Amino acid sequence: MWEKTKGLEHPHIGLVLTNLGGLYTEMKRFEDAESCLTRALEIGKKVSDDHPLVSGALSGLGSLRLAEGRPADAEPLLRRALEMREAQLEPGHPTIVSTLKELAIVLRETGREAEAAQIDRRLDSI
Numbered sequence: 001m002w003e004k005t006k007g008l009e010h011p012h013i014g015l016v017l018t019n020l021g022g023l024y025t026e027m028k029r030f031e032d033a034e035s036c037l038t039r040a041l042e043i044g045k046k047v048s049d050d051h052p053l054v055s056g057a058l059s060g061l062g063s064l065r066l067a068e069g070r071p072a073d074a075e076p077l078l079r080r081a082l083e084m085r086e087a088q089l090e091p092g093h094p095t096i097v098s099t100l101k102e103l104a105i106v107l108r109e110t111g112r113e114a115e116a117a118q119i120d121r122r123l124d125s126i
Contacts, residue, residue, distance in 0.1 A: 014043035014053045018060050025064045037061045055084035059099055066102065071109040078103045092126045 021036035037060045044053030062077035082099045089096055100119050107116035 009043050009046055011043060011047055011051070011053050014040040014057070017043070018053065018056045021057075021060045022063065025060070025067050028067070030064060030068055033060075033064050037064060050084060050087070052084075052088065055081045055088070056095075058084070059095070059102075062099075062106075063102060066106060066109075071106045075103070075106045075110070078106060097123065097126060 017036040017040035021033045021040060024030070024033035024036060037057050041054060041057035041061070044051045044057055047053065058077045059081035062074040062081060065071070065074035065077060078099055082096065082103060085093065085096050085099060100123055104116040104119040104123075107113070107119065
């Protein structure tokens with residue numbers, strides 16, 4: 001319905017797609033998640049490269065890669081999402097916290113416990 005009233009490229013459509021991509025990731029419907037999140041990323045970039053929709057889609061793609069068992073591919077996506085969010089939001093914002101938690105998981109899964117522990121200490125101070 002929103003696609004008809006707002007248009008196929010409206011940021012609200014991108015937000016819905018990001019949320020749907022997250023749901024599909026949780027359901028292990030990885031191809032569907034990829035499709036939704038990639039489209040959300042494209043919509044966000046049409047607004048601007050630093051639009052919050054871009055960081056949300058990147059984070060979603062990072063979560064998808066992690067769920068697929070590809071933590072090395074998840075890391076740059078999560079790092080970019082974190083960088084964008086830190087530039088736009090307050091330090092204790094929930095999306096920053098969740099991105100940090102996921103990044104710590106990625107670091108542990110790639111054998112970088114010391115780096116993950118640094119993130120844990122940062123989370124403890126939030």
